[in-house]
Amino acid sequence: MSDLKPVLCVGCTVIDFVTINSSFPIEDTDRRCNDGFWRRGGNASNVSTVLQVLGLNVEFFGMLSNSDGFRVLLDDLDRRQIDTRHCPRTEQDPPFSSVILAQDSGTRTIVHCNKNFPQITYEDFQKIDLTQYSWIHFEARNPTETMRMMQAIVEHNNRNQNERIVISLDFEIRYEENLQLCQYCDYVVFSKELASQQNWRTPRQTCDELNRTLAVLTGKTIPNLIIPWSSAGAVCQDADRNYNELKPYKQAKVVDTLGAGDSFMAGFIYATYVNGLSLPQAVDFANRVASHKIAKFGYDHVA
Numbered sequence: 123m124s125d126l127k128p129v130l131c132v133g134c135t136v137i138d139f140v141t142i143n144s145s146f147p148i149e150d151t152d153r154r155c156n157d158g159f160w161r162r163g164g165n166a167s168n169v170s171t172v173l174q175v176l177g178l179n180v181e182f183f184g185m186l187s188n189s190d191g192f193r194v195l196l197d198d199l200d201r202r203q204i205d206t207r208h209c210p211r212t213e214q215d216p217p218f219s220s221v222i223l224a225q226d227s228g229t230r231t232i233v234h235c236n237k238n239f240p241q242i243t244y245e246d247f248q249k250i251d252l253t254q255y256s257w258i259h260f261e262a263r264n265p266t267e268t269m270r271m272m273q274a275i276v277e278h279n280n281r282n283q284n285e286r287i288v289i290s291l292d293f294e295i296r297y298e299e300n301l302q303l304c305q306y307c308d309y310v311v312f313s314k315e316l317a318s319q320q321n322w323r324t325p326r327q328t329c330d331e332l333n334r335t336l337a338v339l340t341g342k343t344i345p346n347l348i349i350p351w352s353s354a355g356a357v358c359q360d361a362d363r364n365y366n367e368l369k370p371y372k373q374a375k376v377v378d379t380l381g382a383g384d385s386f387m388a389g390f391i392y393a394t395y396v397n398g399l400s401l402p403q404a405v406d407f408a409n410r411v412a413s414h415k416i417a418k419f420g421y422d423h424v425a
């Protein structure tokens with residue numbers, strides 16, 4: 123394990139019920155899949171897993187539960203030595219996703235169900251001693267509470283210029299609600315799916331539009347913006363508007379794309395935090411990690 127301070131990953135953990143299908147099923151048919159499994163999922167939860175597999179100390183901070191159904195998630199977090207000491211607990215059953223992997227196209231289709239599972243609050247976050255971390259990673263969700271957590275980190279950074287905490291954000295859902303979170307971040311990874319929902323057709327357009335709308339809303343732009351563009355690779359743009367396109371690493375056989383984006387995120391954090399790589403170099407490394415991930419099931423082979 124590394125002797126760096128742990129990375130704190132803030133978000134949620136869910137059960138992924140995965141079926142492996144030769145092709146995507148036709149609606150309203152009854153069919154058998156080729157195989158299937160369940161595993162711990164959720165964006166910040168998967169980022170924690172991959173960072174841990176890569177050799178970092180990791181802490182996950184999200185809502186856990188004492189319900190029987192949640193036990194499998196707790197056991198897996200324990201088995202992987204992902205620290206959960208600050209997580210509050212509820213009694214509710216876990217959120218879950220039904221995931222269809224289609225072998226012919228290599229797609230993963232996710233239907234998520236969170237049944238109003240409670241989310242962590244700023245009050246929970248306040249109990250954490252921020253001096254224990256140099257990097258805190260967030261999922262874009264629960265914007266009111268998440269914004270207060272980020273503001274607390276910014277205040278901490280203003281008081282402790284030499285012990286600055288880097289903030290990264292994985293921005294995959296609910297554009298309008300979560301946009302303002304970007305103003306506090308050092309690094310924002312913005313999803314292609316979200317760009318498509320805004321009718322932004324290219325990564326360049328996405329960089330421009332995202333920064334333009336954020337500037338109108340908050341007067342700020344994103345210091346380091348990263349946009350994975352699926353099989354086209356990824357782009358990044360820094361505060362000086364240096365724009366780079368990084369080619370993808372293609373896999374001869376695509377086996378499991380579930381969590382590829384989370385693996386990209388973890389690869390990026392690792393390359394920046396541990397190896398101190400430049401923005402384009404770190405994005406290139408992240409592309410490599412994501413490509414490596416999809417060649418096999420799960421995350422254990424990623425290191």
Ligand code: FRU
Pocket residue numbers: 136137138162163164165166168218219232234380381382383384
């Ligand atoms: C993959 C993933 C899954 C989870 C879903 C939640 O990126 O984290 O593990 O079911 O996204 O949106």
